Amino acid sequence: MPAKKYRVKLTETERSELMGFLNKGRASSRKLTHARILLQCDESGGTPAKKDQDIAEALNISASSAERVRQRFVEEGLESALNPKVQARFRSKKLDGAAEAFLVATACTNPPEGRAEWSMQLLADKLVECKLVDSVSDETVRTTLKKMRLNRG
Template sequence: MKKYVVTLTADERVELTGLLAAGRTAAQKVAHARILLKADAADGGPGWTDDRIAEAVEVSTDTVGRVRQRFVESGVAAALTRKAQAKPSRERVLDGAAEARLITLACSPPPDERTRWTLRMLADKLVELEVVPAVSAETVRRVMKKTW
């Protein structure tokens, strides 16, 4: 007995078959639509097993199970689209305002009769100006690479 049983309504079936017939749709979305159509256990639906669906659609049985689960818990739209990514594991050291200060600083004349700013000097100056509590030269390099 399946824990997540897919039973499509007539409207959902029409929507999914229309998606398959459209032609220009993301491959992952097409695969998930095919999974839902093959897994349909409603009257007139094929009601295939996960193994048979996985073989026909060329995905893993885990993928079939996840699509079933997302359909039952959240509906057709959620089953067809990718799951939203979680927030980044850490906050950015330099936000937009701090990046702007860094660029302004890098465009200013370098100190102590130097010919140019070094990454370490820029990082130290940002800390000295209390833009950020601490920043590495590598972080400064990444921001400068992105903007220059």
């Protein structure tokens, strides 16, 4: 088994903070588990650090969870190791208000020569052609028109 890449060495204040945190018991289960992981894999105390597999069995978690907590502690600090990582869940909108207004206005006009009606791809190409956006998919056009409750038929 390879040697641990991320070694946890808690200071006395960090260790006492984690012990106080566990003694209170008023936190999410995840935070308490992460505090227990850090205390058990601490190499600066008088007792030797436990292996990830032993910690995993004792706390009923996976060994990779213990490894991730150690890594986050070493790279980002105690606060980051205890708190959940905030993930960006939403992307910024591709079409702003002006582009949406242009899209709706274009969709309500007569289609180009040789076409019976506007397709989503034609509308997307028109937005790019008019340089309102660098690129846009036909699905973005469809969802935008649906959001506007625009009935083209």
